[in-house]
Amino acid sequence: MALVLDLADGAQRAQAAPAETVVSLTQARLSYPSPEGEVSVLRGIDIQLAAGEITAVTGPSGSGKSSLIAVIGGLEKATGGDVDVLGVDLNQASESVRTNLRRRDIGIVFQSFHLIPAMTAVQNAALPMVLAGETEAETAAARMLDRVGLGHRLTHRPSALSGGEQQRVAIARAFAASPRLVLADEPTGNLDQATGDEVVRVMFDLVRETGASMLLVTHDPALAEKCDRTIAIDSGLVRT
Amino acid sequence: MTATDRAPAQATQRFVLRQLIAAEWAAGIFGLRLFMACVAIATFMMGAVWALGDGLSTMLGRGGATFLGGDVAVTMTNVPLSEETRDAIAGLGVLSEVAELRSSAQFEDGRAAVEVKGVDALYPLYGSVRVGSARDLADVLAEEGAHPGAVVEPSLLARTGAEVGDVFRLGDRTFTIADTLILEPDRLSAGRFMVGPRVLVRLDVLQDSGLIQRGSLAEYRYRVKDEAGAPELLVEAVRALRPDYGWEFETPSDAGDVVLRTVDRTTTFLGMAGIAAFAIGLSGAWAAAKAWVRRRARTIALYRLSGATPGMVLALHAAIMAMASAAGLALGLAASAAVAAPLLEAITAWLNVAWSAADVLTQLLSVAGIFAIGLIGAGLLALSGAARIAPGAAMRSGDAPLRADPRHASIAVGFLTASLAAAALSLPIPGLAGLATLGLGVAVGLLTLAAGALARLVARRRPRSFIGGVVVQSLGDTGNTATRAIAVGIGIFGVTAIVAAQSSLTRALTDEIPDRAPALVLLDVQPAQVAAIEDRIERDPGLSGLQSSPFMRMTLTAVNGVPVEQALIRQDKSWVIEGDRSFAWSAEPTGAELLAGDWWAPDYSGPPLISPEEDLMEAFDLKVGDTMTYSVLGRSFTSEVVNIRKEYHRTMRPEFLMLASPDPFRGAPHTWIMSLQGENDIAVDSLIRDLAADYPNITAIDARRIVAQLRDVISGATFASFLIAALLVVAGALSLAALVASDVDSRRQEALVFSLVGASRREVAIARLTEAAAIGLIAAVIGGLTGGVGGYFAVTAALRIDWQPGLAALILPVALGIAASVAAGIVGGLGAAPRGRGQLIRQLTG
Secondary structure, three states: OOOEEEOOOOOOEEEOOOOOEEEEEEEEEEEEOOOOOOEEEEEEEEEEEEOOOEEEEEOOOOOOHHHHHHHHOOOOOOOEEEEEEOOEEOOOOOHHHHHHHHHHHEEEEEOOOOOOOOOOHHHHHHHHHHHOOOOOHHHHHHHHHHHOOOHHHOOOOHHHOOHHHHHHHHHHHHHHOOOOEEEEEOOOOOOOHHHHHHHHHHHHHHHHHHOOEEEEEOOOHHHHHHOOEEEEEEOOEEEO | OOHHHHHHHHHHHHHHHHHHHHHHHHHOOHHHHHHHHHHHHHHHHHHHHHHHHHHHHHHHHHOHHHHHOOOEEEEEEOOOOOHHHHHHHHOOOEEEEEEEEEEEEEEOOEEEEEEEEEEOOOOOOOOOOEEOOOOOHHHHHHOOOOOOEEEEOHHHHHHHOOOOOOEEEEOOEEEEEEEEEEEOOOHHHHOOOOOOOEEEEEHHHHHOOOOOOOOOOEEEEEEEEOOOOOHHHHHHHHHHOOOOOOOEEEOHHHHHHHHHHHHHHHHHHHHHHHHHHHHHHHHHHHHHHHHHHHHOHHHHHHHHHOOOOHHHHHHHHHHHHHHHHHHHHHHHHHHHHHHHHHHHHHHHHHHOOOOOHHHHHHHHHHHHHHHHHHHHHHHHHHHHHHHOOOHHHHHOOOOOOOOOOHHHHHHHHHHHHHHHHHHHHHOOOHHHHHHHHHHHHHHHHHHHHHHHHHHHHHHOOOOOOHHHHHHHHHHOOHHHHHHHHHHHHHHHHHHHHHHHHHHHHHHHHHHHOOOOOOOEEEEEEOHHHHHHHHHHHHHOOOEEEEEEEEEEEEEEEEEOOEEHHHHOOOHHHHHHHOOOEEEEEOOOOOOOEEEEEOOOOOOOOOOOEEEEEHHHHHHHOOOOOOEEEEEEOOEEEEEEEOEEEEOOOOOOOOOOOEEEOOOOHHHOOOEEEEEEEEOOHHHHHHHHHHHHHHOOOOEEEEHHHHHHHHHHHHHHHHHHHHHHHHHHHHHHHHHHHHHHHHOHHHHHHHHHHHHHOOOOHHHHHHHHHHHHHHHHHHHHHHHHHHHHHHHHHHHHHHOOOOOOOHHHHHHHHHHHHHHHHHHHHHHHHHOOOOOOOOHHHHHHHO
């Protein structure tokens, strides 16, 4: 399947890669400046993700897992190698191309939820659709919240929700715009076992229903085992 | 729990609190630097204003008898009191006499206009004269040498190059410079512009110098000191002696009133700036404190999680804020003392009054007290939310809302109101300051209403766009919208009022500079000398514009038979009945524009007819045909008004409040005044030399130098008021910075989330700019309008000058509103989105 991405400036159009490969990283590197000198967090990563696949990424703290999410999500530009996501060469793509890609085709879930405190659950969940210009954004967001079991909490603000509820709002937001790729960084890290299991169940169900691909960063071996495959990284390299 | 049980628990709590404060202190109070800056700059402005304005008023108000020279004083112009009246006064208390006149001092290398004062042996009755050698004035003047001694101001020595021990001539007498004059306690009693340095000589020697002749422009002052311990009885006894001719009668409270009124007017502008700086400083400090508390929300939650009670959290943060307040106050007060002390030194030296460090210290302490009360209110308002942060907030993501305890909020408002009231009451013009405070209250009320209306308006909207949604979500929060509108609006209110007043003041001051000033004014010209001098001037092609007229003084006593005090209908024109006023006779029309009536015929020789000036018409609602009773040279006249003249002031040319037909004044002893223009300095200097040689009795006032001095003074005043307005803009900008900083962290967090879900940097910036622009617009319109109205009242009612706000007062509110929008938009939008490699990861995982 080929996908045409509408770009904000309307000047560029990018052709999506064949459906079977949604993410392709070749010798991807990322380093940050620091007072002590350049810090290498990704030192040559090679990863291929197929459409509809749920892939777990495991590794110790500081191994580069969150940085990997940031690079694939277009939040950070790799400092070396090739990064191809949904047919877009992110190393060459402009800020607006990467923003549009995130808006329409990528959903992100973080350990610490990252919700807007002043917005209600439904407003938070509707944000990507509002940004995409969808007219019935809040209606769709309400449906998605109902799907994750929060139909009765639509007008509650984050401060009035439990950790598990906040994470379900974040999941609803990530899936609301029907993304083709979901990136989840330790989504159960702040939750108890039962709540975490429920959140994972909801996410997996949604991925299966929508046919999206998911890259799931986790410390939990049991959770990793539920995924289609697992990639272990350590010190910025894929461990074979 | 019993009291015995509670005591150890309380002791433990105090110990814990001390430990926490020590730990926080060790970590530094750097997070409160914006708060300290707001406090410091506002304290600096307030301190300088209070020390200069209020301090000066206190010093001047205290020395009424010293400034007046006695418990009661009467002044006669041109003629001394009759022996009979003088003796009657002398019988009521200790009498001291002085005579003052303008003259020219002849030195070896030239002449200089001087203000001569002849003093008797009892002078001064109050205070003391300070001379360079620190001796007693009486001893200095009593020294017998080749010539009588004179004590002169150092500026005369600087101007002429003479030294102590040199000689100079005044009229027919030669004097030796015996000492320099450092402080003249009753200088302010002169109540007029000094044309040259002061020269003190013995009264009997002055009377013998030939300078004082009947009709000379001399003022004879008689000061009486009470010895019976009842000065009010002395005042009444002297008042009862009032002869049927006019004299100027003054008591210490009159002298204080005149001086205080002058100082109050000049310090009013400072007072307004002080109140505005206070309000802006408080709002900035509040915003900065709120920002600090918000940033510490998680730390506070962790304290609570660790077992700290809400009271302990409040006490800990109050203690930290108190330390920061003390640091800010100390910085501001030190800076204001450093600025105010040299300024006071210069001003008091100019006014010839003494000042004490204790006065300044008292003012600075009162500023510290007032600001401290205000800071308790602002701090409590900011801290109240901190005490209500739940321990669970430490485990939650995002910002927990900081809601102030209504009880705390009420107490805080009480403190804020009390501090504003205290500030208003401690200013020289409490009424005006109270009005300014009221204006501030109105501005805050209107801003709250407008922000509430905006919030309700947008809350009803259901925008479909991302930008619209973010704007509505943000502006729909009534409390937050009102807070921001008030903080920006107060700054705009203060800045608009002060800039408008500063602009009006600058224009009024600039207008004071005479634009058609003569180069030279000649006083004390005897009638017999007029023709020869006119001839000398007309023959010199370098001189032109000669105007000469008789110069006399008169005191108004009645209008249409009603005493002037009762006949006066315009209090702002009361100066026309205060003491003696300018008077002349003229056979021919002077060329002045007539508002009513006609001139008398050139050959008219009947009973005197009079031509009052426009100010007199306004003071008494005069019409042609009315009668006025006035005293000239000790004789009372009642004359009919035949016309009313309009004079254009600020020319430094001779202008007269009242003109009369020639008879009988033509034959009375009086002098003439002449003024002329110079095509070049050489011609004017040459004339001054000729006059000095041929007519030593004539005083030549070099108006070129006076105008230059006036320009310097006005430039200084203009620059000072500009500086104050500029400082206020800085204070406003700081307040704005504090406001922007107050929610920059939450804005950053929001911007990060927006980035995650696919919002572009541009969309976030536009959303924030739109939201800030709406608040900026409300603040600009309401703050600008209320500030403009406040400035108008201050300018017209307090400064009593024309309302000339200038373009700056119109542009500034809009500019500040835009600046607020742009700053908030940049920081909350563009600036909040993470930039640079690794920044976003740090934020996401931080």
